[in-house]
Amino acid sequence: MILENFQDNSTQRKPGTSKGGFLANVVRKPEVVLFGLLIVVLGTLIWESDGFYRWDEGAHFVFDASALQSPTVSLGVWQRFGGVWLFTLPAQLGHKAVKVFASALFLLAVVLTYKVAELEEIPGKHWVIVLLGFQPAFLDIGYTCMAELPAALILVLSYYLYKKSEWKWSLFTASLVFLFRYEMYFFALIMVVLAWRKKQFRALPWIVAGPAIWYCFSVFWTNDLLWLPREMLRYGRLAKYEEGASLFHYVIKAPEIFGWAPVVLFVAAVVYGVVRKRLDSPILLLTVFLNLLISTLASSEIFHWTGAVGDIRYLVPIIPFFALVSLRGLFVVTDRIKLSRGLAMIPIGFAAWLIVQTVSYGEPHTFSEYEKAVISLTQRAAVDSIDTPILTNHWAAQYAMLSGMADTRKILKISNELFDSAPRVYVLWDPQLAVSPFATHTLKLADMRENRSIQLVDSAAVLDKTIFLFLKAER
Numbered sequence: 001m002i003l004e005n006f007q008d009n010s011t012q013r014k015p016g017t018s019k020g021g022f023l024a025n026v027v028r029k030p031e032v033v034l035f036g037l038l039i040v041v042l043g044t045l046i047w048e049s050d051g052f053y054r055w056d057e058g059a060h061f062v063f064d065a066s067a068l069q070s071p072t073v074s075l076g077v078w079q080r081f082g083g084v085w086l087f088t089l090p091a092q093l094g095h096k097a098v099k100v101f102a103s104a105l106f107l108l109a110v111v112l113t114y115k116v117a118e119l120e121e122i123p124g125k126h127w128v129i130v131l132l133g134f135q136p137a138f139l140d141i142g143y144t145c146m147a148e149l150p151a152a153l154i155l156v157l158s159y160y161l162y163k164k165s166e167w168k169w170s171l172f173t174a175s176l177v178f179l180f181r182y183e184m185y186f187f188a189l190i191m192v193v194l195a196w197r198k199k200q201f202r203a204l205p206w207i208v209a210g211p212a213i214w215y216c217f218s219v220f221w222t223n224d225l226l227w228l229p230r231e232m233l234r235y236g237r238l239a240k241y242e243e244g245a246s247l248f249h250y251v252i253k254a255p256e257i258f259g260w261a262p263v264v265l266f267v268a269a270v271v272y273g274v275v276r277k278r279l280d281s282p283i284l285l286l287t288v289f290l291n292l293l294i295s296t297l298a299s300s301e302i303f304h305w306t307g308a309v310g311d312i313r314y315l316v317p318i319i320p321f322f323a324l325v326s327l328r329g330l331f332v333v334t335d336r337i338k339l340s341r342g343l344a345m346i347p348i349g350f351a352a353w354l355i356v357q358t359v360s361y362g363e364p365h366t367f368s369e370y371e372k373a374v375i376s377l378t379q380r381a382a383v384d385s386i387d388t389p390i391l392t393n394h395w396a397a398q399y400a401m402l403s404g405m406a407d408t409r410k411i412l413k414i415s416n417e418l419f420d421s422a423p424r425v426y427v428l429w430d431p432q433l434a435v436s437p438f439a440t441h442t443l444k445l446a447d448m449r450e451n452r453s454i455q456l457v458d459s460a461a462v463l464d465k466t467i468f469l470f471l472k473a474e475r
Contacts, residue, residue, distance in 0.1 A: 031114065031126035034351075038110065038133040041359065046099045046143050048364035053144040055371065055432075059395035060084075060145050061098060065091040065402055072221050075228070077235040081214045082179025083147035091145070094403070099143040106133075106142035109153040112160050113320040119163045120281070122324070123331045130351040131265070131330070132323035134358045137257040137312050144365070148316035151180040155187055156320040159283070167195050167203035175210035177317070182232075183294055184317050185210075187287050194283070236306050244301030245310030250292055257312045258322055261354040265329030266322060272332045280328050284321040291318045370467075371396045373460035374430060375405055377469045380458050381426040382406035388471075391418055391443075392428035393436065414443050419472065426457070427470040 052058040063079045067088040074084035090101040110133045117125035133139065141149050154177045161170035174188035188207050195203050218228040246252075254263050273279035292315070297303050299310040308314065334346050367375070374396035381390050382400075389410040390397060400406040412418055414434055419425060429445055448454050448470050458469045 031129055034126060034129040038129060039107070042103055042106070042139070042142060045362065045364050046103060049099065049366065051365045051367035051371070053141060053146060053365050055368065057144045057146055058371065058399055061091060061095060062395045062398045062402065064088045064145055068092070075218050075221060077231050080147045080180055081217065082150065082176065083145065086150055087145040098145050102145055102149060103143045105149055105153050109156055109320055112156045113323060116156060116160050116163060117324060117327055122327050124327065124347055127330055127347050127351060128323055128327045130354060131262050131326045132320055134354050135259050135262060135319055135323065136358045136362065137316055138319045139358055139362060141313055141316050146313060147180040148313050151177050151184055151317040152320055154180065155184070155287070155317055158191065162191065162194065167200040168206055171195060171203045172206040172209050175207050178210035179214055181317055183298070184291065186290055190283060190286065238307035240307050240309055245299045247296060247300060247302070249299065249310045250296055250315060253312055257315050258319065259354045259357055261350040262323060262326040265326040265333065265350065267329070268332050269325050269329035281325055284325055287321050288318045288325070291315060370432070370462045370465070373462050373467050374428065375400045377428055377458055377460060377467060379406045380469060381428065382409050386424065388424050388426055389422060390426040390428055392430070393433040394428065394430050397428055416443050419443055422472070423474045425472050427472065429470065430467045431465045
């Protein structure tokens, strides 16, 4: 093939040139340059970030940091058992430590994807470092404690073990995805079918390991055999806090999630496979399309399966698989274009296209003005000389305490019971989370404003929303 010939010629040493040296090694190992470039970009993003990935990561960080003191927080379906315990130790050292640890997981996922490309003998395997590492959604989540990052690592690790015929370990690893993104457990079921067809019956029991770990700890800490199933059913019935997404939401968002270059190459690979009536990497394609289908139905405004509203990060677990199919698409494009001169510029062009798109629009993670307002109001309550608990549902208030931004105060969830039982209590009311489907709605803003025993201490207006700090002080 033309691309293979290009690769072979590019690595041949010209007569009279040195056998060693840095430049010679770079020519032979372009993956070193690409991987180094990725590390530089990732390191820069971590260095310049002082906040969190949108606002969900902050809440996850707070749960991760508190798990050693309150292990039961890890049982929650939203918190996700595996995510909490994976990040809890680095969380004790602060948010920067979590970012560094998460980036190691991200880079490991890139290395494993490269190894899969090597096992599948896909030409130009080094380009997968760019096609994966610089995908916008993956790079953006690659230094966070969000569960989608380890889920992506688990899927590609399981697939790598499958390619190495390590059936027990492959099924065991696939089962662990349940601890991070339990809807991705369908991949484990795909692995079961493959193991069954290969008569690898001794490996099959390992597929329940992930769910069994979560379930056993839930029984141990709650003494309730049905707690976890009941919690999952309740979580699946949560109302959407927005209307939901359209059926074509993820298709429209594909360039924003994967990048234009990988999308074009993915489509090229699929079209080529359909035309010749033989799809390469059918397991990867099936996983991608099933994830797309499940995420669409879950977030759709029509079906209302769950509270999901179409966050792009839900597709992150299958991004390594998407990159591998895109790599095959790159080979399809280069092999179809019969140009001897300038052929090397085709993969370079696609790589540059993706890098420019991602780096141009990618931004370090910083606190939003809304989060800064919550932290500021928390600090306002914390300067009170009387040790008074603060009721709030926003994670940024707890983060202010954990990070030393405010004096230690007891942060509790908003509820009528806590409000009524406390003779003196602050209520930090924010319109985002105080009325979220994930929190109680019983303590009404209107009731607090009408209660004569409650005074408005401070407030902050952010765009069209106002955050209030109330103080209940019974005389």
